Amino acid sequence: KNQVEQSPQSLIILEGKNCTLQCNYTVSPFSNLRWYKQDTGRGPVSLTIMTFSENTKSNGRYTATLDADTKQSSLHITASQLSDSASYICVVTFLSTSGTYKYIFGTGTRLKVLA
Amino acid sequence: DTAVSQTPKYLVTQMGNDKSIKCEQNLGHDTMYWYKQDSKKFLKIMFSYNNKELIINETVPNRFSPKSPDKAHLNLHINSLELGDSAVYFCASSQDWGTSGGALAAETQYFGPGTRLLVL
Numbered sequence: 001k002n003q004v005e006q007s008p009q010s011l012i013i014l015e016g017k018n019c020t021l022q023c024n025y026t027v028s029p030f031s032n033l034r035w036y037k038q039d040t041g042r043g044p045v046s047l048t049i050m051t052f053s054e055n056t057k058s059n060g061r062y063t064a065t066l067d068a069d070t071k072q073s074s075l076h077i078t079a080s081q082l083s084d085s086a087s088y089i090c091v092v093t094f095l096s097t098s099g100t101y102k103y104i105f106g107t108g109t110r111l112k113v114l115a
Numbered sequence: 116d117t118a119v120s121q122t123p124k125y126l127v128t129q130m131g132n133d134k135s136i137k138c139e140q141n142l143g144h145d146t147m148y149w150y151k152q153d154s155k156k157f158l159k160i161m162f163s164y165n166n167k168e169l170i171i172n173e174t175v176p177n178r179f180s181p182k183s184p185d186k187a188h189l190n191l192h193i194n195s196l197e198l199g200d201s202a203v204y205f206c207a208s209s210q211d212w213g214t215s216g217g218a219l220a221a222e223t224q225y226f227g228p229g230t231r232l233l234v235l
Binding site: 031032038041042043044045046049051087089091093100101103105107108 | 156157158170207221227228
């Protein structure tokens with residue numbers, strides 16, 4: 001069954017600290033993996049998109065890694081800021097047997113950065 | 116300038132009513148999407164249109180009908196609203212469907228602010 005699991009479900013860190021969020025998937029055949037940041041009450045904002053041939057991609061203080069062999073991805077946030085407090089959603093795209101692309105969403109990690 | 120806009124922002128209505136949510140993007144994108152986010156913050160794609168043509172139609176009740184009058188607009192009409200339809204609905208757009216150049220649907224999607232629908 002195609003699934004995307006994220007951990008931890010929630011995380012609290014102090015401002016300035018680093019943190020890593022995990023995304024494990026069982027989706028096949030894999031097309032790409034995205035990380036989104038969603039602030040409370042707002043729409044998701046794309047952070048990174050990686051295809052199977054990419055194993056790392058950065059966007060400012062956000063660095064995503066992808067291991068297509070173990071089907072794991074992580075999102076590392078460096079020197080966290082209060083504005084990083086948000087939900088982080090992992091989304092995996094795959095090509096279905098009908099020839100259309102499908103999206104599988106993780107349930108997200110809720111990050112809270114404290115001063 | 117708002118890239119992807121939705122109206123209304125909030126919608127409170129009675130069960131059984133018919134309502135529409137409008138979405139417009141001024142990014143010149145070819146592809147638009149509708150997503151539903153439930154009370155547990157779980158996102159799910161509903162529809163996608165590319166150049167006014169339906170390309171994704173997930174398992175969604177046929178009470179939901181998307182309409183794309185042109186590339187810049189994708190509206191969502193919901194008939195006979197039910198309590199379970201209460202959610203936040205997000206519209207999004209992307210440059211294209213992302214299959215050109217072997218991109219494998221890896222296009223960046225830009226989301227609107229959401230429409231909070233409450234069915235009483």
